[in-house]
Amino acid sequence: MKEEKDQPQEDSGRRNFLKMSLLAGGATMTGAGLIAAAANGDSSGEKIKVLTTDGKVIEVDKPNGACKINPCDPPNGEEARHGVPGRSFVMVIDLAKCNNARKCIEGCQKGHDLLPDQEWMKVYLMKPNPESDPYWFPKNCFHCDNPPCVKVCPVGATFKRTDNAVLVDADRCIGCKFCVSACPYSARIVNWIDTPNYSGKDPNYSPETSVPSQHGIVGKCDFCVDRSREGKLPYCAGSCPMGVIYYGDRNEDSVTNGEETLRFSQLIKDRAAFRYLEELGTAPNVYYLPPTERIFPYERGLENISEEKRKADLKSISKK
Amino acid sequence: MSSKLTAIELLEKNQHFIEKPSKLWIVKVFALAIIFSIGLYALVLQLIEGHIITGMRDNVVWGVYIVNFVFVLGLSYAGALLAGIFHLGRVVWAVPLQRVLKLLTVFTLIIAPFFILLCIGRPERLFNLFIYPRIQSPIIWDVIAIVTDLIFCVVYLYFTYIKDFALLRDRSVDLAMAPWRRKIYTFFALGYQNTEEQRKFLNQALDIMAAIIIPTSIIAYSLLAWLFGMNLKVGWHSSILGPFFVLSAVYSGIAALIIIMWSYRKTEKLENVFTDSHFNILGYALLILSLFYGYFYFSDYVTEWYNLQNTPNMLWEKYFDLSQYGIAFYSSILMVTILPAIIIGIPWFRNVNSIAFTSLLVLIGLWIRRYLMIVPVLETPYLPIHQDIRQDWVLYSATWVEWALTIAGGALFILLFVIASRIAPILPISEMVEKAGESRFVFSFKGKKKLSTEEI
Numbered sequence: 001m002k003e004e005k006d007q008p009q010e011d012s013g014r015r016n017f018l019k020m021s022l023l024a025g026g027a028t029m030t031g032a033g034l035i036a037a038a039a040n041g042d043s044s045g046e047k048i049k050v051l052t053t054d055g056k057v058i059e060v061d062k063p064n065g066a067c068k069i070n071p072c073d074p075p076n077g078e079e080a081r082h083g084v085p086g087r088s089f090v091m092v093i094d095l096a097k098c099n100n101a102r103k104c105i106e107g108c109q110k111g112h113d114l115l116p117d118q119e120w121m122k123v124y125l126m127k128p129n130p131e132s133d134p135y136w137f138p139k140n141c142f143h144c145d146n147p148p149c150v151k152v153c154p155v156g157a158t159f160k161r162t163d164n165a166v167l168v169d170a171d172r173c174i175g176c177k178f179c180v181s182a183c184p185y186s187a188r189i190v191n192w193i194d195t196p197n198y199s200g201k202d203p204n205y206s207p208e209t210s211v212p213s214q215h216g217i218v219g220k221c222d223f224c225v226d227r228s229r230e231g232k233l234p235y236c237a238g239s240c241p242m243g244v245i246y247y248g249d250r251n252e253d254s255v256t257n258g259e260e261t262l263r264f265s266q267l268i269k270d271r272a273a274f275r276y277l278e279e280l281g282t283a284p285n286v287y288y289l290p291p292t293e294r295i296f297p298y299e300r301g302l303e304n305i306s307e308e309k310r311k312a313d314l315k316s317i318s319k320k
Numbered sequence: 321m322s323s324k325l326t327a328i329e330l331l332e333k334n335q336h337f338i339e340k341p342s343k344l345w346i347v348k349v350f351a352l353a354i355i356f357s358i359g360l361y362a363l364v365l366q367l368i369e370g371h372i373i374t375g376m377r378d379n380v381v382w383g384v385y386i387v388n389f390v391f392v393l394g395l396s397y398a399g400a401l402l403a404g405i406f407h408l409g410r411v412v413w414a415v416p417l418q419r420v421l422k423l424l425t426v427f428t429l430i431i432a433p434f435f436i437l438l439c440i441g442r443p444e445r446l447f448n449l450f451i452y453p454r455i456q457s458p459i460i461w462d463v464i465a466i467v468t469d470l471i472f473c474v475v476y477l478y479f480t481y482i483k484d485f486a487l488l489r490d491r492s493v494d495l496a497m498a499p500w501r502r503k504i505y506t507f508f509a510l511g512y513q514n515t516e517e518q519r520k521f522l523n524q525a526l527d528i529m530a531a532i533i534i535p536t537s538i539i540a541y542s543l544l545a546w547l548f549g550m551n552l553k554v555g556w557h558s559s560i561l562g563p564f565f566v567l568s569a570v571y572s573g574i575a576a577l578i579i580i581m582w583s584y585r586k587t588e589k590l591e592n593v594f595t596d597s598h599f600n601i602l603g604y605a606l607l608i609l610s611l612f613y614g615y616f617y618f619s620d621y622v623t624e625w626y627n628l629q630n631t632p633n634m635l636w637e638k639y640f641d642l643s644q645y646g647i648a649f650y651s652s653i654l655m656v657t658i659l660p661a662i663i664i665g666i667p668w669f670r671n672v673n674s675i676a677f678t679s680l681l682v683l684i685g686l687w688i689r690r691y692l693m694i695v696p697v698l699e700t701p702y703l704p705i706h707q708d709i710r711q712d713w714v715l716y717s718a719t720w721v722e723w724a725l726t727i728a729g730g731a732l733f734i735l736l737f738v739i740a741s742r743i744a745p746i747l748p749i750s751e752m753v754e755k756a757g758e759s760r761f762v763f764s765f766k767g768k769k770k771l772s773t774e775e776i
Contacts, residue, residue, distance in 0.1 A: 124707055152456075153457055154449055154453065154454055154459035155448040155451075155453070156454050157448070172452065174442050174443075174446060174449070175371075176441070177381035178457070178458075182550075182551050182552065184553070184702055185702070186378070186701050189378055190377075190381065192370065192371055194370055214442075216370055217441055217442060306709070309709050312709050315706075316704045317704075
């Protein structure tokens, strides 16, 4: 936690609290969520101390079980369109650490019942200029604040929520695929093949879980808000052996990769984080830490992939 | 030409539509129906198997279907635009073309939406467009535009039929028509007796409809262009796209009109109606539009090329590379800009058949242009998608299902024309015999002397 070393002493209380809460849940659910949970009345009767946004420590009821956001069950229908109150989910991807282990892809596919072909998380080999070494670039949906996909959807099947997530309602999507062509980040994946995992219409389906999905519609990264409710990291962040992917809440100003928890604003400031294709004005909520002082040479990532894929990756960067 | 004949004489000269269908006609209908039913079979397969049996994948989500949609809709809007302009401009020589133009408009407007329905993963959920419409979406703009345009064009087409239906009703005994025909004509003539009042009323209605469909078709086709232009995609995100679409639409519409005229000359012996001078005038229009098209295209390209950015560069390399889209690119440029200029521009090459042939080249070329405007752009997003080793997911190629449905669309178009020309004359007989410009000018110039229609 070297980012925290220079912090002024006044912050230590909050910092300790952040650590504690993360030890408990392995994720970032702190004050705001618990206060909201307590207000909703689904509590265990036990009291815990939390820090409010104006710096006061108050006692609230501890929520039931592992649930970090109340209600614990992801909502469906109209309710799923509003977002978790007081939350602003963000992701930070540290490009200096990625070695193309591709565990994020596998974790995501397993968690969302995806076919082997369907990668909501992808890893590209990027080369910014002819002199630079290439680096591995994991990319999911950026959950933009100005999402081009949401703009073009004719039926509101894809929508932007107050907690930053851009989700797809599989029950409403007509499969026109306009969002796929509108997304400049190629983040949207169509369910081309009908599999037994797909349902006709499941009463428990929630756009937050994206499971079970349906045939002939569009799917994409759902920012794993349902996992947040349980205090767990998204599948990709949780499966990454390198701790590349940090996930958290901007309102709490903290992100975690499960091993370390960092102050989001400080991390973005100190590491000169960027958002991919910022100039498009889409305002993504996924930030990248530049691939400086990389832990592994990029060649390490080539070991994990097939000969054919290696050739394709190297060919695509050889032009630049 | 036609104004020398009375309506009855003209009708009698072109009465083969009520004769017993020839064997050739039946064979034609049968053959077209077979081609169409192969398409239906492909459609059934697609509905059962899903879009996986098409060539569309995650990057190229819109393939040949949307190319056809854009192409066919272009013909429709061009037909409406030309019919409206010819009518309001009281263009005397264009009167015999009016019915063909309006049929072209309505038939293509009926066929085009089917192609976009084929692109939709869950067509059975289309009602969501009406339950949860979002006006921000260009698809909703298109739905509104197409439905509006379809209503206007069908109404306009029908209005122009009324006088002819009345004429046919009155002549049904003389022409020894089957009773069912008489019943149909009587019903659809709506009791039109060609009284002074009725004529005035109908002519006003026709003027108003013509005035409405001109802006409607321009707006509707620009909205279609924005279906692409509103995407943050290199190659689409351009302000020239709307005007470019309208220009290509008019271009393709005139080419289609020439081909239809040529076919009727060949099959129904209409040489003295669709005359050489029609081909000449429309050929010149084709020539001018080909030069405009070249100009638009060059402007679009040269501004991109002067400060070439990475992603546009990748796109242009695909167009220029003979192993990728080069052949399609160069041949389409040849077909839509260079060959029309040579064949029609040089008098020695110019005749009815060569103009019709050029029109066919233009139509094919414009279809390829639409393909090149859509597919390679979708294959060139910002991210390096060619790192995907599934070649068919990165590069689009249409499957037989898509081709079968494309050809079925073409067969249906011809079939509709073949049937329509058996139901009522393909010439607007009443309009042709009315003295040109007899119908009152809706937009008269106040305080100025009215233009004499005789001088036109």
